[in-house]
Amino acid sequence: MAGARDTQEQCQPVAGPRVGLLGIVTLGFLCLFVFIILLLLVSDAVYLGYRNVSFQKLWQILTCEEVLAAIRLSIITSLITLALVMVFALPIGYALSRYRFPGHAILNTIVDVPIVLPPVVIGLSLLAFFGTPAGGWVKNLLKAADWSLISGIGIVLCQFLVSISYCIRAAKASFDSVDRRLEHVALSLGRSQWGAFWRVTLPLARNGLVAGAIMAWARAIGVFGPLMVFVGTGPRVQVMPTTMWLELSIGNIEVALAVALVTVAMAGAALAVVHWLVPGRTWT
Numbered sequence: 001m002a003g004a005r006d007t008q009e010q011c012q013p014v015a016g017p018r019v020g021l022l023g024i025v026t027l028g029f030l031c032l033f034v035f036i037i038l039l040l041l042v043s044d045a046v047y048l049g050y051r052n053v054s055f056q057k058l059w060q061i062l063t064c065e066e067v068l069a070a071i072r073l074s075i076i077t078s079l080i081t082l083a084l085v086m087v088f089a090l091p092i093g094y095a096l097s098r099y100r101f102p103g104h105a106i107l108n109t110i111v112d113v114p115i116v117l118p119p120v121v122i123g124l125s126l127l128a129f130f131g132t133p134a135g136g137w138v139k140n141l142l143k144a145a146d147w148s149l150i151s152g153i154g155i156v157l158c159q160f161l162v163s164i165s166y167c168i169r170a171a172k173a174s175f176d177s178v179d180r181r182l183e184h185v186a187l188s189l190g191r192s193q194w195g196a197f198w199r200v201t202l203p204l205a206r207n208g209l210v211a212g213a214i215m216a217w218a219r220a221i222g223v224f225g226p227l228m229v230f231v232g233t234g235p236r237v238q239v240m241p242t243t244m245w246l247e248l249s250i251g252n253i254e255v256a257l258a259v260a261l262v263t264v265a266m267a268g269a270a271l272a273v274v275h276w277l278v279p280g281r282t283w284t
Helices: 002-011 021-050 055-062 065-098 104-111 119-129 133-144 152-176 180-188 193-204 206-221 225-231 240-249 253-277
Strands: none
Touching (some): 065 104, 152 225, 180 193
């Protein structure tokens, strides 16, 4: 444990007494980037002010039935997606971190494919799969259970495929950071492999796993391209991204911006949770 603490302390940034040219340049880029992000966020609210959208009107927009339904569906499907992502990401991340086997590099590469693929390709690939005999068999099983892909199931499927790789990568990095000698100590003290995993590895990797989970959830709630291709934009499958697009396409930019502000607020809350849970971070 002391070795892990020493490693963590060594990773903390060291504040020097003087700021040279390198510090001025790097801090300048940091300030410029932060300024751009804040400028874009503030512009959403300022634009609504230019369009004479008062707080009362903004509240009316956000509480209308269509917008509330989109927000509810986004939250419900993204939470279901998060649960599925964690079920897959934990064992996959652990396997990639702890075991070496033939084809390890290939599998490690394939796991990252959804990160680099254009999201719309995932939607097209889902369409192609369910047009094959194997996909038709799955579709018939869903139909027998009175389920449809043009529903929350299709939304969760798109969100899952887009976001899973982010959590797997974060899980692998978290497990990589845990000293394997601690697991060996637990095994030598009589713990089983499962016991060492639950009592030693998982608690030490918790912070990175939480950060990866939040990253995957934020990615899932913002999925747009695959939904447009695979699920569509019907009233029963409208989530926040598709609602923003539909409102913008008919000229209701105020509604689109109002939903965008909700998305920004949710992302900000998620980041706040990450900073609160991860030790070594301070609010200054």
